[in-house]
Amino acid sequence: MPALEMNDVRKVYGSGDQAVVALDHATLTVADDEMVALVGPSGSGKTTLLSIVGGLLQPTAGTVRVGPHEIDEYGPKELTRFRRGFVGFVFQGANLVPFLSARENLLIVSELAGVDRRHARRRADQLLEELGLAHRADNTPAKLSGGEKQRVAIGRALMNEPELVLFDEPTSALDTKLGEQVMDLIRKEVKGRGTAAVVVTHDSRMTHFADRTVEITDGRLVA
Amino acid sequence: MRLGWKELVRRPGRFLAAGGALTLIVILLLLLGGLLDGLFNASTGAYRSQTAELIVYSEDSRDSLLRSRIDPATEDEIRSVPGVRGVSGMGAVLISGRVLGGETVDLAVFGYEAPNRQVPAQPAPGRAYADATLEDEGVALGDTIAIGPSEVPVEVVGWVEDTRYLAQGALWVEPGTWHQVLVTARPDAALDEDTFQVALVETVDDAEAVAGRIREQVPGTSPLTIDEAVFALPGVQAQNDTFAQIIGVTFVVAGLVVALFFALVVLERLGLLGMLKAIGASTGQLAAGLVTQAVLVALGAFVLGGAISLALAAIVPAEVPVELEARRAAITGVGVLATALIGSAVSFRKIVRIEPASAVGGS
Numbered sequence: 376m377p378a379l380e381m382n383d384v385r386k387v388y389g390s391g392d393q394a395v396v397a398l399d400h401a402t403l404t405v406a407d408d409e410m411v412a413l414v415g416p417s418g419s420g421k422t423t424l425l426s427i428v429g430g431l432l433q434p435t436a437g438t439v440r441v442g443p444h445e446i447d448e449y450g451p452k453e454l455t456r457f458r459r460g461f462v463g464f465v466f467q468g469a470n471l472v473p474f475l476s477a478r479e480n481l482l483i484v485s486e487l488a489g490v491d492r493r494h495a496r497r498r499a500d501q502l503l504e505e506l507g508l509a510h511r512a513d514n515t516p517a518k519l520s521g522g523e524k525q526r527v528a529i530g531r532a533l534m535n536e537p538e539l540v541l542f543d544e545p546t547s548a549l550d551t552k553l554g555e556q557v558m559d560l561i562r563k564e565v566k567g568r569g570t571a572a573v574v575v576t577h578d579s580r581m582t583h584f585a586d587r588t589v590e591i592t593d594g595r596l597v598a
Numbered sequence: 599m600r601l602g603w604k605e606l607v608r609r610p611g612r613f614l615a616a617g618g619a620l621t622l623i624v625i626l627l628l629l630l631g632g633l634l635d636g637l638f639n640a641s642t643g644a645y646r647s648q649t650a651e652l653i654v655y656s657e658d659s660r661d662s663l664l665r666s667r668i669d670p671a672t673e674d675e676i677r678s679v680p681g682v683r684g685v686s687g688m689g690a691v692l693i694s695g696r697v698l699g700g701e702t703v704d705l706a707v708f709g710y711e712a713p714n715r716q717v718p719a720q721p722a723p724g725r726a727y728a729d730a731t732l733e734d735e736g737v738a739l740g741d742t743i744a745i746g747p748s749e750v751p752v753e754v755v756g757w758v759e760d761t762r763y764l765a766q767g768a769l770w771v772e773p774g775t776w777h778q779v780l781v782t783a784r785p786d787a788a789l790d791e792d793t794f795q796v797a798l799v800e801t802v803d804d805a806e807a808v809a810g811r812i813r814e815q816v817p818g819t820s821p822l823t824i825d826e827a828v829f830a831l832p833g834v835q836a837q838n839d840t841f842a843q844i845i846g847v848t849f850v851v852a853g854l855v856v857a858l859f860f861a862l863v864v865l866e867r868l869g870l871l872g873m874l875k876a877i878g879a880s881t882g883q884l885a886a887g888l889v890t891q892a893v894l895v896a897l898g899a900f901v902l903g904g905a906i907s908l909a910l911a912a913i914v915p916a917e918v919p920v921e922l923e924a925r926r927a928a929i930t931g932v933g934v935l936a937t938a939l940i941g942s943a944v945s946f947r948k949i950v951r952i953e954p955a956s957a958v959g960g961s
Contacts, residue, residue, distance in 0.1 A: 421959075422958050422959030425958055425959075426955045426958055426959075429876070429958070431876055431953075431954045431955040431957070431958065432955050452880075455875075455878055455879075455880050455954075456878070458876065458877060458878040458954070459877070459878025459879075460878070464876055464877055464957070464958070466873060466876070466957055466958060467958075467959075470869070470870075470873045470957065472601070472870065472874075473870075474604060474605050474608045474609050475601075475604065479604070483601070483874070483877070484877060484878070486600060486601075487874075487877065487878045487879050487880075487883065488878065531877070543958045543959065
């Protein structure tokens with residue numbers, strides 16, 4: 376079963392003369408260990424696609440399946456549960472909770488899901504170890520470098536052992552060298568776990584880390 | 599919820615403004631409440647100390663102790679009403695007295711027949727039990743106070759607590775001494791030997807029902823329960839209503855402070871809350887964190903404000919009748935916590951409207 380299967384998905388904002396088509400009959404399949412780069416100019420629909428796939432927005436039409444979850448049929452509460460348990464997000468600029476340590480930023484995910492604290496802590500420490508951040512576990516984001524923050528964000532996205540991880544411009548706040556290191560790390564982490572990933576990026580220098588690149592223009596996908 | 603607690607502990611400075619404002623409000627509420635209780639107690643002790651359930655006035659007195667007259671015949675009629683267990687007379691005179699060789703003090707001299715919760719059985723003629731507050735005005739045990747223009751001598755033989763009347767310290771004397779004092783104070787209002795101003799009635803049935811029967815069966819009387827009589831005292835009802843309104847408005851201000859502060863907190867954290875929703879936080883979980891913070895800030899403000907109020911109450915001059923009571927502290931504490939709860943709940947709508955999708959796309 377593919378990690379992601381979206382068919383003929385449309386997303387229209389507003390109605391009548393004011394209607395804006397953000398996603399136009401988009402169809403995309405991502406295999407269960409595939410890493411796809413999604414590139415396109417500003418306003419092309421990248422964010423809308425990522426939001427729909429991640430259960431943050433409902434499509435106007437079409438079907439979206441993440442693993443066994445047909446999320447286009449989910450209501451708000453089911454979508455919240457889906458995001459909590461089955462998908463991981465890495466946002467632009469890491470978006471960490473500033474008053475929590477690196478470890479606690481990972482543990483938020485398990486706290487929201489009500490997972491056993493001891494088990495969650497073991498997993499958080501293991502992820503921080505794998506990401507080379509064991510020595511920074513007790514540091515707050517203010518004491519971490521840009522690359523370290525992004526690695527913490529990657530750890531947070533992997534905490535719930537997701538079937539699909541979504542990256543929103545993960546290198547936009549980093550210089551080229553650091554960006555390449557982060558992309559290399561992302562590839563290693565998702566490939567090592569057999570997890571699927573969609574990476575939204577506007578930086579064409581980063582696309583070679585992905586298995587496949589999909590372009591989006593005016594809401595339409597071009598393979 | 600844990601997230602809210604951690605932020606509070608690790609960034610207490612962020613909550614200083616709201617906590618400081620709430621602490622000041624708690625101090626204001628406690629001191630206002632303490633002043634109200636002090637004024638209330640100073641006016642009503644003589645009534646609240648009664649074990650009788652009813653006080654019967656003459657109807658034409660308009661429920662004024664000083665204007666009322668109950669003669670022995672009326673007292674007998676009251677005694678015969680079904681449900682009445684016992685009747686005793688009581689009267690008061692507001693007058694000044696002079697401690698021999700010392701201070702002049704304002705007094706409420708009570709003549710009484712039956713003991714009550716605070717005052718023991720009648721002392722001997724020419725002797726009195728004095729309210730303990732008179733000690734602060736220079737009266738000592740064994741002193742003789744010369745009362746009124748005729749300087750009726752009364753010796754203080756014991757202290758009683760919380761029996762003040764209309765902010766004056768009470769002297770409790772037997773009926774004969776009281777009649778002497780009444781004549782010297784108001785020669786025009788002299789009463790027969792067995793006539794008192796009011797009858798104190800102990801009941802075996804429901805007091806209100808007995809009051810109704812007395813009203814029907816003994817024309818010319820106005821029976822009131824102790825609570826009704828307390829609030830019929832001059833100024834007590836108006837004083838209570840005024841303070842209650844000020845305290846009510848202060849609670850509203852407390853709620854507004856909390857509501858405004860947490861509305862700003864939510865506005866400031868739209869990005870963070872959006873991210874938390876995106877990774878699976880429910881609106882309920884986020885609101886619970888906010889409410890936890892509001893309740894803990896209010897609790898901290900209550901503890902700090904309570905301690906400061908106690909210190910202030912200890913140093914205010916004795917003329918300011920502030921009395922901090924546990925009941926008042928409990929009401930204030932519950933009130934402040936409730937307003938914090940309601941105030942923070944105002945932000946709930948804002949949290950509901952945060953779109954989890956706002957976390958992506960750099961918005």
